[in-house]
Amino acid sequence: MIASQRFKATVLSVVMLLIFLGIWEGLNIAPTDTAPKSEYELLMGGASQEARVPPPSAVIKRAFEELSNPFYDAGPNDKGIGIQLGYSLYRVLTGFFFAALVALPIGFLVGMSPLMHKALDPFIQVLRPISPLAWMPLALFIIQDSEASAIFVIFICSIWPMLINTAFGVANVRQDWINVARTHELGSFKTALQVILPAAAPTILTGMRISIGIAWLVIVAAEMLVGGTGIGYYVWNEWNNLDLISVIFSILMIGIVGMMLDLALGRISRLVEYEE
Amino acid sequence: MSNHFLEVQGLAKRYPNPGSEQDLTVFENANFGINKGEFVCIIGHSGCGKSTILNILAGLDEASDGAVIMNDKEVIGPSLDRGVVFQNYSLLPWRSTLKNITFAVQARWPNWSKEQVLEHSMKFLELVGLNGVEHRKPSQLSGGMRQRVSIARAFATQPQLLLMDEPFGALDALTRGLIQEELLKIWEETHQTVFMITHDVDEAILLSDRILLMTNGPHAQVAESVSVSIPRPRNRTDIIHHPAYYKIRNHLVDFLVNRSKELNDSAASDTTNKAVSYDIHPVVVDPAIDGNETEQQTQSKQAAI
Numbered sequence: 001m002i003a004s005q006r007f008k009a010t011v012l013s014v015v016m017l018l019i020f021l022g023i024w025e026g027l028n029i030a031p032t033d034t035a036p037k038s039e040y041e042l043l044m045g046g047a048s049q050e051a052r053v054p055p056p057s058a059v060i061k062r063a064f065e066e067l068s069n070p071f072y073d074a075g076p077n078d079k080g081i082g083i084q085l086g087y088s089l090y091r092v093l094t095g096f097f098f099a100a101l102v103a104l105p106i107g108f109l110v111g112m113s114p115l116m117h118k119a120l121d122p123f124i125q126v127l128r129p130i131s132p133l134a135w136m137p138l139a140l141f142i143i144q145d146s147e148a149s150a151i152f153v154i155f156i157c158s159i160w161p162m163l164i165n166t167a168f169g170v171a172n173v174r175q176d177w178i179n180v181a182r183t184h185e186l187g188s189f190k191t192a193l194q195v196i197l198p199a200a201a202p203t204i205l206t207g208m209r210i211s212i213g214i215a216w217l218v219i220v221a222a223e224m225l226v227g228g229t230g231i232g233y234y235v236w237n238e239w240n241n242l243d244l245i246s247v248i249f250s251i252l253m254i255g256i257v258g259m260m261l262d263l264a265l266g267r268i269s270r271l272v273e274y275e276e
Numbered sequence: 277m278s279n280h281f282l283e284v285q286g287l288a289k290r291y292p293n294p295g296s297e298q299d300l301t302v303f304e305n306a307n308f309g310i311n312k313g314e315f316v317c318i319i320g321h322s323g324c325g326k327s328t329i330l331n332i333l334a335g336l337d338e339a340s341d342g343a344v345i346m347n348d349k350e351v352i353g354p355s356l357d358r359g360v361v362f363q364n365y366s367l368l369p370w371r372s373t374l375k376n377i378t379f380a381v382q383a384r385w386p387n388w389s390k391e392q393v394l395e396h397s398m399k400f401l402e403l404v405g406l407n408g409v410e411h412r413k414p415s416q417l418s419g420g421m422r423q424r425v426s427i428a429r430a431f432a433t434q435p436q437l438l439l440m441d442e443p444f445g446a447l448d449a450l451t452r453g454l455i456q457e458e459l460l461k462i463w464e465e466t467h468q469t470v471f472m473i474t475h476d477v478d479e480a481i482l483l484s485d486r487i488l489l490m491t492n493g494p495h496a497q498v499a500e501s502v503s504v505s506i507p508r509p510r511n512r513t514d515i516i517h518h519p520a521y522y523k524i525r526n527h528l529v530d531f532l533v534n535r536s537k538e539l540n541d542s543a544a545s546d547t548t549n550k551a552v553s554y555d556i557h558p559v560v561v562d563p564a565i566d567g568n569e570t571e572q573q574t575q576s577k578q579a580a581i
Contacts, residue, residue, distance in 0.1 A: 176366040179336055182354040184383040184433070194379070198370045274370035275415035 021056045028055040054245045062245045063252070077237060079229070081250065085257055087229040091147075091222075092215045092261075095154025099211065103159045104204070107166025108192065111200070117167065124163065132157035132218050136225055146226040153222045158211040165207025169200030198272070205269035212265055216258045231257075280309025281469065282333075282437060286342035289328050299340075302328060303496035305556045306342065308488055310437070313467040317480040318498075319528065320490030321536060326473045330441050333471060334360045346437060356384050359435035363442045365426040367414040374410035377401060377429050384433040400432040401425075403462055420451035424458070431462060440472040444479065453512055456482060464509055477528045481506070482515055488558060489531050491540040499539050502527060503562040520564030527563035 070082030110117045110124075132153045139149040173196050181191040223232025231254055238246035288304035303325035310316050320326050331337035333344055335354035344351040351358070367376050377397040381388070388396070401407055404424040414422050423443060430438055443459075444452040456479060463470065463483075474480050480487045481504055489500040506518050515521055 176362060176364060177368060179354075179360070179362070180366050180368065182336060183334060183356070183358070183360045184380055185354065185356050186383060195368065198368070201370075272370075275413065276369050 025055045084234040088231040095151045099158035103162035107163045110167040111170025128160045150222045154215045161210035162207040169203025173199040201272035209265040281312040282310040283345040288341035290340040306498045315470045315484045317484040318488040324490040324493040324496035357436045359430040361430045361440040361443045365422040380429045400428040404428045438470045498558045501558040505564045523563040
């Protein structure tokens, strides 16, 4: 029953994809000029003056070329898609790692102590809605390094969902389990490690999953600003090259890598989930 | 005073009452003792503060007045000397059945080797008949099995006093009967001192040496201490044929249905009762001997207070 539904869904997905690609392809066939070409047109090689979105067949062809050699490096403006994605992933994971290093302990503190919750809440509420890119000028000025600034922007945007979810998860650990820890004379460190952490882990992991999603959204924009390397820079660079085929291809790659990041965190969170 | 192993003296719990200057008194003047190796049940209507008394004994809650003294030492905060079996089992759902028990054993004896902890834990799992499911998570166990794990966890730490908060309240009647017998069996082996809350009169008679009766809240009191003079070992099927069984049962039901409210009303109208008193002790009753005269007796004693 479920298997047949999955099969039906797959068929439906494929059909929808084919229809979409078919319409896209059909709308983008360059019109053949019937009128005789002017002298100017002939001089310019007879190219159509009408710019069009490239058809999916061209994108697929480019994807095949790029993915068959993803790690080539032919100078600053011509690197393989794998290298560009690698730079972006490195920045996202570094920023995310440092954010976790800060957000988890503070989240624990805020979750366990109502006093700290009240004291820190105004700061969190003001800092959280700031667009991470707004930090960029300040980061560039203080850090004086575009690479580190991009990582800082990822750091600052990853912190909030992790911090808020950790605090929420820790604050809402069932009193019964805390009482179990208390009646077994567990110290506060052991209680945090053996009871609160495993109890709050699913909520914390949800926060991390939201964070990495946001970080992946932000890195593209950040790299468009700082330039040099990364998938965001690649998109913008290909736009400057008027190579729309590569732009569409890289958009797709951003989506696929983002999905894989989310899947990876989903896998990890399944490890810490428990049923009551 | 301190001839009992556990001594509860003038215990009271009051909460601030919004919109009124007077605090809301849940219960007061609770005085009773528990001897080593004794199985004591406490019965009373919802809201009389039974659970609060148990939580204070456990050290999880604080009394507004009075003190709890165990082994000549005042109870402050939770301790491994007082094990607790919670009504909702309170197992850690991310740990397996066995790991839930080793958790407690490790906390009790931090210096034990892994093998020692494992062996001791398995012994108590076997005691409640749960060998074979030790690697399952609590969510994969039935309610009865979960409560068995919870009981095994409490017994495994070998506390000086075991506190049970309506341990069988969430179980169906058949499972409840089975676990009652198992608890009885374990108790015969260990002679663990137990203080238990229950709503079930038959359960209380089956298990306990003595039953404490509480009047209705607010201003609830521990009014009576009923001896269950039925010899052990007991079992569910034979105990109902004992001549004392229905005398005790009727006495308990009469208290719960009629007198728990009457006594509370008379206490509430008596203003001199407000002061904390260590002298008010629950009336000791043995329905098997006293027969019908207890009722007048109690009332006259209560009036004297």
